[in-house]
Amino acid sequence: MKRYSQTTGEVGESSDLSPWKTADALDLVYVGYGLLIVVLVLVSYVLGAFTWLPYDPEQIRVDLLNAPPGSAGHLLGTDFLGRDILSRLIVGIQAYFLPGLLAIVISLLLGTTLGALAGYRSGEVETLVTYFNNLVDSFPRLVLILLVIAAFKPGIYYIMVVVGVTGVPAVASLIAVSPPEEFHRGGPCPGSAVARDSSQAHPVASLHAAAGHPGDHRHGRGDFDRD
């Protein structure tokens, strides 16, 4: 039952294969998706900056409402006001990307801090961080967003702060769950899907992934002695 191409063999021994050869198909998909986003954003900024847009995204054409794709030079057609959809998409990527970046920065900064704290100082600190994680995980993200919209004025940056904060538990438990020894022992990558899923799935014991599985198996760390 050999499934993991990432298995690292003996303790402390590193794989001879290049990271690309040992990577999961899924990892490649993630990397590819990330690169696609970067490329799209770059294209958006470059085209936007040099005004190489096919049409003015704001230009309203009453004679071309809801035009189908490909008509009259509009590659993706026009919307209900006759504005060129391709141009609006290109410019729209910028509005899509920047707030998202804010959300990710918030989750990474807060999550890494909390996770590192919990990982290095177990005991009360870890309990506190676990409590915080469970607290944030108790909210459906969209309900929290609606709550914030109701409280403050609707704005993309308010929403992204909420998205960032709700992303903290995942990052924190990911960091906390990989104790330093794991790196020396040549264990599985701390970001592997095993650690990620189980740490999220445990409602209470979310920091120590897969604590006390039947058969005393600790996944995320028993992985390397499996053939």
Added chain:
Amino acid sequence: MKLAATKPITLVLARELALAALLLVGVSFVVFVILYLSPGDPFSVLLEGQISNHAARAGLREALGVPRTWYVQYLSWLGNLLQGNFGTSIRTGLPVFGEIARVALSTLYLTLGSMLVTLLIAVPIALHSSVRGTTALNWLLTMLAYVVSALPVFWLGYVAVYVFIHQFGVFPLTARIAASSERTWPFSLLPIFVLGIGNGTVSEVVRHLREEMSRVMGEDYIRTARAKGASVWRHAFKEGLLIPMTEIIASKIPFILGGAVIVEQVFNWPGMGRMAWQAAQDRDFPVIMGIAMIAATLVRLGSLLQRVVYVAVNPRASNERRGAAWAE
């Protein structure tokens, strides 16, 4: 013997209930603080243009308890909450709890149905690929699950409405409104399928189940079972399917509830999500506070159930000391 079998569950139940209560108090505090920090107060929306007399406005504010200090406000709200009194809606003037209870059932119907759809899609793929290894068929199916999970639910919802209702007319559009109509259920199929496919959890369920199941299939006790000719399925079921399934469901409840908000909006489904949406636009604080509390309670309930199943399957897990599990 019987005592040993029941004790861990009660122990865990008590501990988890206490923890859930503590977390819900925390949730209520967060909800309160967010709304307390909001600029202005909700009653300005209500009073604007209705009562021009400044003194009368101040009097009404006094009566509604606005000028009190924050902790008095919080504690009185929490006290009411514990008695099942969620306050009255600013917009409709009706008790919030009754309003939510009126629509909660249809949201539950939608979310449970969509959860079932997710599992019906994900479990066969996961089982097939964990038992048979990666074949061309289940590679394709897994990739399909990933692609499908990446579709945003609002997009999928509108496309489904366009294709199935406008183009083909397979489903009725508005049957849910006439609740007594006997053709209610065909309409609810479409939202349930859209949420089940589009809530973005299909791929994660597949991945989690497959990883757990193939881990279990590699365990010694499965090899023993196989060697002595016992049913592998019966031995692998608890640890390989039941536990991961409850784990993943419990952790995805927030996502499914969040997706329900959008699906209810797209399909005009009279549920909690639409109510929350409406309340956010009206700045109807009591309603949205109540919905947030009830959603959090549902999430905690899911975790509780997961924990109970976990300990029921593996009573030893109840003895483990939290926080020291990976320190060994």
